[in-house]
Amino acid sequence: MAAVLEVLVWWIALTGIWLVLISTVDPLEVLVGAVAALAAALLARAGRRAVAAQ
């Protein structure tokens, strides 16, 4: 549950940043951003766990 929540918070934040930084908002951009943000959110959690394990 905590894992899902962590990824979800990252995903929302990163998708928001994507939407702010792109020049024009259209459905394809939103789709690409949402997918990229999900991958980045999973990486962020993996990165935090790797650092915490040290």
Add this chain to the structure above:
Amino acid sequence: MSTSDGWLAAALVPLLALGPVLWRIAHGPAKDRLVGQNLVSLLAGLALLLAAQGFGRPSYTDVALVVSVLGPTGTLIYARFLDVLPDSRLVKWTALIGVPATVLPLCVATGPGRAMAKLLLVGALLIAGSVVTSARGGDGGTTA
């Protein structure tokens, strides 16, 4: 003097401040060079934000965004090599005073919208990066 001239005149402040900092980087001890490197990326970010408004070229904001991410990262990498991350009140207070003094007037000029959110994001990154790389450790600082 038109409004864009005003923004460009404001951009000269961080730009001219780069002079003594770059001199210090060229001649100072390793610790000072690291602080200087940190300060250069902060000043460059502020100059780019003001230049974006002054020249009417929003794409300069993207360069400021890149600098705000890569600047502190570079400082941390060099801190790793030099085995020290010096405390610097100069960097910290330049960020805490200079960034709001730059970003808030720019936000007023830009008006509400995505461009303003972007400015606030760049400002937050500049402040966060500078605080993380300048206010760590007590006496003399420690490595990251």
